[in-house]
Amino acid sequence: MSRNGTSANNGRLDVRKTYKMLIGGAFVRSESGRALDVEAPGGKWLGHVCRASRKDFRNSVVAARKAAEGWAGTSAYSKGQILYRAAEMLEGRASGFREVLQSIGLSSAAAKAEISAAIDLLVYYAGWSDKYLQIFGSVNPVSSPHFNFSITEPMGVVAYVAGEKRPLLDLVSGIAPIVVGGNAVIALSTGRSAVAAMELGEVLATSDIPHGVINLLCGLREELVGQMSSHMDVNALVVQGGDEKEHTAIREACALNLKRFFLRDQGVKSDEDPYRILDTVEIKTTWHPVGG
Secondary structure, rough: OOOOOEEEOOOOOOOOEOOEEEOOOOOOOOOOOOEEEEOOOOOEEEEEEEOOHHHHHHHHHHHHHHHHHHHOOOOOHHHHHHHHHHHHHHHHHHHHHHHHHHOOOOOOOHHHHHHHHHHHHHHHHHEEEEEOHHHHOOOOOOOOOOEEEEEEOOOOEEEEEEOOOOHHHHHHHHHHHHOOOOOEEEEEOOOOOHHHHHHHHHHHHOOOOOOOOEEEEEOHHHHHHHHHOOOOOOOOOEEEOOOOOOOHHHHHHHHHHHEEEEEOOOOOHHHHHOHHHHHHHEEEEEEOOOOO
């Protein structure tokens, strides 16, 4: 296969995929018109993906904020059903995802294992949708004639920077607990992982998830992380990977606007953890008089 897409077998042009970003339920190109070359580990050219700009990120924050209130008010049962539907859709496209993951360097066995783990993870968090409130909420003992309840509420808009070690699983492991907690999310995928992210976008766009709840960007980490940590309408930032210098800069920027910052470990054992939901929800305590 040549770079211009001509097949060596029959001389016809392959219809190459255009990898766009998912913002507000629509697949869009970058407002800057820029794109990134994506190559396989051996140097084979795979295609272009759109390169998100800071304005693209701001647009995705607007879309997420617009969707956040409605998603927060969606019943726990419905959230679970929607995440389960995403798992169903991913299961149905497993063979295509294997080809994509293999094209960016994974072995056949590793690609199959990663897809299976991503599907299982969506099902896992779907199952927690109507249970985590019982675990993290409480009825508190008080020395006055009142009921005192602690319940969880979503933070609102959460930005997430995915790692590159596991192209699909790093993305799903971050998005699922954020969304099941009732938040809207803007996820950034970088490098070769962006190809898997945009494929996942096609699954999510047909999985009954309301427009704007999950927004997927692909671009350069060093260009967008600063914007994510300083944006005043983002309530929390979750990051995988990166180095200590980046993490220090993020902490400083988040401290200036009181944004929550969470650094995520990368590993299969840590993926299935309901306390990841707790990271991006807030605990609200209410008082009610006894007999009132």
